[in-house]
Amino acid sequence: MLTKAAITRGKGEPFEIDTITIDDPKAGEVLIRIVAVGICHTDLIVRDQYYPVPLPAVLGHEGSGIVEKVGDGVTSVKPGDHVVLSFSSCGSCTSCRTGRPYACESFYELNFSGAMGDGTCRLHTHDGKDVANFFGQSSFSYYAVASERNVVSVTKDVPLEILGPLGCGIQTGSGAVLNKLKPELGSSIVVFGCGSVGLSALMAAKVANCGTIIAVDVQESRLAMAIELGATHTINPKNTNTVEEIKRITGSGANYSIETTSRPEVLRQAVDCLATLGTTVIIGAPALGTEVSLDVNTILFEKKVTGLLLGSSIPQIFIPQLIELYKQGKFPFDKLVKFYSLEEINQAAADSETGVTIKPILKIG
Structure with a gap:
């Protein structure tokens, strides 16, 4: 299917809004319609290639959205669920198996190599060339494919558009x-x-x-x-x-x-x-x-x-705990945010870098 996304084409270049192709989710993966996505310092240092993620790429790793479709074997979420997207981990190394996915032995490959866990990409240009994935989600986009391990099911009684930054910076x-x-x-x-x-x-x-x-x-x-x-x-x-x-x-x-x-x-x-x-x-x-x-x-x-x-956290446990603290009035992270449209991504990034905005969130659609 086609999706609109903000693409990083070269080192330090402005984000460009374009239409690309996104694949259906494979086994163990989820297709999410992105509702909003935070801009994080890590997105900007990757744009500027302080971390050498392959380009072109669709960045974005603080996405929140609604599940559209699930691949074979996915059991933790279903279509219609509200979710926050966090980091990717393998689930099989010693760190993951002992409850420390944030220290996954494949963390760099899964989050910064530009490919999904099977070594392939889910995003492509009009002529079929790969566009690199980021953090196993690439959520500067109307749609994202992520591993089930990236996905955190969240309550529907809190505005979904504020929750994305819980996946990285706030967490x-x-x-x-x-x-x-x-x-x-x-x-x-x-x-x-x-x-x-x-x-x-x-x-x-x-x-x-x-x-x-x-x-x-x-x-x-x-x-x-x-x-x-x-x-x-x-x-x-x-x-x-x-x-x-x-x-x-x-x-x-x-x-x-x-x-x-x-x-x-x-x-x-x-x-x-x-x-x-x-x-x-x-x-x-x-x-x-x-x-x-x-x-x-x-x-x-x-x-x-x-x-x-990533806060030494298990996202599927910690993010719902932060949401509960927010509902109790003890963790008012919504005071940090300012909303922009996807088309305003370059202004939002500039406002973040100059300190005008503490946490920019892009509303999608």
Whole structure:
């Protein structure tokens, strides 16, 4: 069948809206009519080829929509179900079989190689040439084919158009706190960067009843949003020494910190601000090969630095939990979003990069 999609044809080039062909779902796959899709930092760094996904490609990996058709063997969803699309995993490696699909041993191949799990593409140009898939979904499109393992069935009593970002950015930030750190009641936490990932972590810190929640960002509008969402303190690095201010606020340093900015100098601050026994979680994804300098003597004081993939979550479990927190008024992630049409994708991307919009969502159709 034919579908309209936003295509990335070359490194750093604007998205182009065009009509392409999409295959029917194969065994274990699902065809989804996309209702909306978030724009994530990862989409933009792939557009710019910091991660070398084959081009041309249809990007987009925060899709939400309605199941149209299922392939042989699919049992978890049926036509008409509302779903959120998340990352792809193999289901058979040691990580997947022990309940850690976010650490799938085939994660890169399934999400960044440009092909589906069987090594072929589901998207094609008018003359039959392949268009690369992304994250096993390619949801900058009116329709997407995804593996059943990408698909999360969700309730129909929450607007479907706001749910897509739960599949990546919001899941990642909140999972850093709720799944990875699991902070103690009353503990202190610092979030470096108040984009959608950082603010999701901040909201999760409030859910976890952290006592001191410090937001760090250079944009005052985002710091104001952080206060609205539960920050107890804010720091603008333009106005003060960040590490010294964190130690002044906390007394001896933070118990936890989360780095979302992808900047090596900020990661250094996230580690240096820790108290003894503190932990830093790295979320920000810089270009491949980026290095950082840390003071080993600082880390020797029982401090930890750890990476994070997709919130250390099982999407089929964690995303419905986040939706329930939203329904209870405890996780108001809808305050982060602004809607655009698919045809406005380049403006939405620019607004995301300049900080005008925290989380752009493209309404499809």
